[in-house]
Amino acid sequence: MRRSPLLAALVVLALPLAASADEARLAAVMQEAFANAPDDFKPRLVPDETMALCNATGNAPDRVTGDRIVEMAFASIVYPEDGVLMGDWQNGERLAQSGYGMRFTDYPPARENGGNCYACHQLTPQEVSYGTLGPSLLGYGKLHDFSDEAVKMVYERIWNPHTQLPCSMMPRFGANGVLSMDQVRDLVALLMDPDSPVNR
Amino acid sequence: MKPRVTAVSALAVAAGLAAATGPAPAQTEAEIQRGVERYREMLREDPWSNPGLLDADRGEMLWATAAGPNNVTLEDCDLGLGPGVVDGAFAQLPRYFEDAGRVMDAETRILWCMETLQGRDMSDFLVRPHPGGGQPVRELGAIATWVAHMSAGMPYAPALDSARMQDAVALGEVLFKMRSGPFDFSCETCHAQPGQRIRLQELPWLAGDEAAQVVGEWPAYRVSSTHVMTMQHRMFDCYWQMRMPRLELGSEASVALIAYLTATAEGGEVAAPGLKR
Numbered sequence: 455m456r457r458s459p460l461l462a463a464l465v466v467l468a469l470p471l472a473a474s475a476d477e478a479r480l481a482a483v484m485q486e487a488f489a490n491a492p493d494d495f496k497p498r499l500v501p502d503e504t505m506a507l508c509n510a511t512g513n514a515p516d517r518v519t520g521d522r523i524v525e526m527a528f529a530s531i532v533y534p535e536d537g538v539l540m541g542d543w544q545n546g547e548r549l550a551q552s553g554y555g556m557r558f559t560d561y562p563p564a565r566e567n568g569g570n571c572y573a574c575h576q577l578t579p580q581e582v583s584y585g586t587l588g589p590s591l592l593g594y595g596k597l598h599d600f601s602d603e604a605v606k607m608v609y610e611r612i613w614n615p616h617t618q619l620p621c622s623m624m625p626r627f628g629a630n631g632v633l634s635m636d637q638v639r640d641l642v643a644l645l646m647d648p649d650s651p652v653n654r
Numbered sequence: 655m656k657p658r659v660t661a662v663s664a665l666a667v668a669a670g671l672a673a674a675t676g677p678a679p680a681q682t683e684a685e686i687q688r689g690v691e692r693y694r695e696m697l698r699e700d701p702w703s704n705p706g707l708l709d710a711d712r713g714e715m716l717w718a719t720a721a722g723p724n725n726v727t728l729e730d731c732d733l734g735l736g737p738g739v740v741d742g743a744f745a746q747l748p749r750y751f752e753d754a755g756r757v758m759d760a761e762t763r764i765l766w767c768m769e770t771l772q773g774r775d776m777s778d779f780l781v782r783p784h785p786g787g788g789q790p791v792r793e794l795g796a797i798a799t800w801v802a803h804m805s806a807g808m809p810y811a812p813a814l815d816s817a818r819m820q821d822a823v824a825l826g827e828v829l830f831k832m833r834s835g836p837f838d839f840s841c842e843t844c845h846a847q848p849g850q851r852i853r854l855q856e857l858p859w860l861a862g863d864e865a866a867q868v869v870g871e872w873p874a875y876r877v878s879s880t881h882v883m884t885m886q887h888r889m890f891d892c893y894w895q896m897r898m899p900r901l902e903l904g905s906e907a908s909v910a911l912i913a914y915l916t917a918t919a920e921g922g923e924v925a926a927p928g929l930k931r
Contacts, residue, residue, distance in 0.1 A: 558900055585855075
C-alpha cells in the first residue's frame with residue numbers, strides 16, 4: 455500500500471482522538487455538521503451503545519465486548535406472536551430490489567421502505583445487478599436444508615445481524631425500525647422458501 | 655489562462671450521451687457503463703469536450719465579477735499561495751488559514767472570501783448550496799471547478815506540516831470510520847477495500863491506493879445527473895445515502911473528511927473537472 459510515513463503518523467494520531475477525551479469534541483463536530491437537522495433526525499447523530507462499541511473497537515470487538523453486543527442484539531428482537539417467521543417471497547423480492555426509505559428526500563414517505571438487499575448481496579440467479587459488499591446468498595435455503603433453525607437464524611439476522619456477528623456491517627433492519635415485522639418475514643421467505651428463486 | 659472549451663463539440667458529445675443514457679428501458683447497467691467508458695474515451699481524445707469545463711469558464715468569469723455590498727471581485731482572495739494566486743492553489747488545499755483561524759477546503763475558502771471580501775450574506779445560499787439533478791452547479795461550485803482546474807496536472811501536495819492540518823486529517827479519519835444513522839453506515843462500509851461493488855457500481859478504495867486515482871477528479875461532471883458535482887456536494891450526497899441529515903457546507907466535519915481524503919490521495923494528480931457516471 456502506498457502511504458506516506460507522514461500519513462501513517464497521522465493515523466496513529468487518530469487513535470487517541472477516538473478515545474473518550476475527544477468524545478465531546480466529536481459530538482460537537484457532528485452537531486455543527488448537521489446543524490439544521492430536523493428534530494426527528496437528531497437521534498441519528500448519536501451512536502447507540504452497539505455502534506459506540508463497534509466504533510471504539512474498529513468493528514473488531516474483543517470477546518467480552520462482542521458477547522455484550524450479541525446479548526444486546528438478541529434483546530432487541532421481537533418475534534411474531536403467531537410464531538410464523540416466513541411470509542411471502544414475492545414481496546420479499548420486491549423489498550430486496552428497493553432502496554427507498556429514510557433518506558432526507560424520502561419524507562413524507564411515498565412508499566414503503568425497502569431492504570435494498572441486492573445492493574450488497576447476490577440472491578436470485580435472475581438478478582445480475584448485485585453488489586459484493588456482502589456474501590452471495592444464492593441457494594441459501596437449500597444450503598441450510600430449509601431447517602427451522604436456519605429460518606429462525608435468518609429472521610434474527612435480518613432483524614439484527616449482530617446476533618450472529620458482533621459489529622456486522624449489515625444494517626439492523628428490524629431493531630432500527632427500517633423494516634416492519636411483516637417485511638422481515640417476507641425477506642426470510644425470499645431466502646428460505648423452497649419455491650423462492652433464491653433456491654431454484 | 656487555460657484554453658477555452660469548444661462549446662459546439664461539448665454539446666455534441668453531451669447530446670450523444672443524453673441519447674445513450676435516456677429512458678431506454680432495455681439498457682442494462684453494463685451497457686450504460688460501456689457507454690460511459692466510450693464517452694470517457696472520447697474525452698481523452700478531446701479533453702476540451704468535458705461539459706464541466708463550461709462551468710469552469712463560468713467560474714472564472716464569476717471570480718472576476720464585482721459583487722456584494724463591497725462591489726469587489728474575488729481577485730484578491732487568498733487561496734493559500736497569496737492574494738489572487740489561483741495557479742496551483744487547489745493542489746495544496748485543504749490547508750490551515752491563519753486569517754480565518756481554521757482549516758478550509760477550496761469551497762469553504764471561496765465562500766469565506768465572498769463573505770469577507772465582498773461582504774455578502776451567504777446564509778440563504780447555504781440552505782441549498784448544491785444543484786438538483788439536471789440543474790447546473792451553483793455559483794460557488796462553478797468557481798471551485800475553475801480553481802481546481804487551474805491545478806490540473808499537478809500532484810496533490812497537501813500542506814500537512816501544520817498541527818491544525820494534521821488534526822483535521824485525524825478527525826477526518828475518525829469521521830470516515832464512524833458508523834451512524836439508522837443503517838449503521840460509515841464511509842468505510844463501502845470504501846475500505848478494493849474491488850467492491852454496490853449493485854454493478856464499482857466502489858473506489860478510498861482508505862487505500864485508489865484514493866490517489868479518484869480524489870483529484872473532483873469537482874467532476876456527473877453523467878447521470880448532468881451537472882458538475884463538487885467535493886462538498888459529494889460528501890453531502892454520501893451522507894444522504896447513509897440516511898444522515900443534510901451535511902452543512904463548510905462545516906468542520908466536511909472539511910476534515912476532505913482533508914483526510916486529500917492526505918490519502920497525496921501524490922495523486924489533480925484531474926478536475928473529471929467525468930463520473
